[in-house]
Amino acid sequence: MRKIRIIAILAVMLVYPSFALSEPIVFIVAGQSTAKCGLVEEVATGDLRTPHQLKEYHVLDMDYSEKPRIVQTFDQRSHFGPEVRFVQLYVKANPSREVILLKMVKNGSGMTRWSPKWPGEYDQWTGDLYRILVDFVIEAVDGRDVEWGGFLFVQGENDSVYPERARAYVQNLRNLVNRLREDLGAPKMPVMTSEVSPVLEKYPHQYQVNQAKINAALTGRDMFVVSNSALGYREDGIHFTSDAVLQLGMRFFWTYRTLLK
Template identity: 30%
Template sequence: MKRNERIVRILVVGLGVCLLGTSACKEHKPKREVSETEVSSAVESPKLIVLAGQSNMVGGGNRSNTDLPESYPNITYINQGFSSGLKRPGSHSFGPEQGIIQQLKKKFPKQEFVVYKYAVGGSSLYDWLPEQDSAKVAEMGHPKFGSLYDSLLKYLPKQLEGLILQPDAFLWIQGETDARFPQAGEEYHEGFKNLLQRFRKDGGNPGVPVIIGQVNPPAERYPAALAVMEAQSKMTSALPNVKMVSLEGISKREDNLHYNTPGQIEVGKRLGKMLNSILE
């Protein structure tokens, strides 16, 4: 039975309770139609969880090597993930959303969620900034990506089955590309702060909680790795309601950059536990 049908039945039963109660309730009363507004207000809107970032948020886990279910009751997953070549990952590919969803189901088995992911592999923070600097995008980003911030908002789901959606959490894994450039590392903090402030304004929830999965690319190949990591860490005190989750010690592929199949699940598990603590 669909959600709205369940609630209509509950409301109709509730309106008819007095017919079975005291004598005072036995007076004939005109039958009243139940409006769609009443139905919507009687149903708690699904919680909207937004995931964004680059390749480790897109994910490279292989579903065929796991026993992950194809879908989860009460959770709608919307995947707008792309590789650096702007191609959609294969049907067996998954990212940290799987671990996140598992944690949500464990903590909130009856709550409905919409998990929306917009992530692009290889993207720099310059690609994500609401006000892009075309010269810096050309030097340290990817002009072919266009404005990822505009796309994030464009595909942000606004309704589900007539119920209004607003972001209840924003989860971010990104920074490895910026860690290649000392200038990008130096500018990461202010740029990321601007991005979060704008999303809180434009996304419809000025106080939306933010969870950062702190990147950890190998410093010997990424000269600004420590600068990006420090910038992400500082964000927890620069803005209210921002949390950071360490992703250290999670298994990766041979490139020591991208998480492997069990690693993707563990990344999601860590983020999901932090998310649960915020939502409870």
């Protein structure tokens, strides 16, 4: 009986090699504080369920440490981002795929720091977060064969304050996307970025930033802008509520499915 069982398993692996041997899929999440403003204490335990398909979850939170840490569960830290609901929905649709999740965030960071090029007066900040991001991703993957599933970028509030940064946003976003794909050897990696809509009085150039995101997506490939329409904000008018963070993650997944069709 044991020999028959082993032969049956081998037969399944030969007929469905992708099921048994497919490489893990990697999703990269990056941005500023809006990428991590969900609070664990505000949501039900079930909403933060960590699927067994999530094999690795590396987090580099630049506001706490310059070294990444491996997180075991979605509720291990005090806060979370849209990656929670995104991964939950992804593995529900793809139950046989192993997922590696890589997240890097820095409060208040603008495109002066995320873009590998900045054609303005902020050259001293050019690309420092970008360089850290690439090193972080490459070190986490550690030379393994992986599929680059997508890049989720939650950022733009900082640039909505300054007119010169808002004007340069479209080119800086293109530079970020093109260079990241090149440096990772992932020319077709899907890219998704979310709209911004903080308090208008403090962030008067948000419409220009959102239009820049749309323009970059329209002129690029495999890139999409995720709507944040009707998502709830906290009293500060800048950060999403915990429920809104989960909803944003759902919208990222819906958008991801659209990109793959």
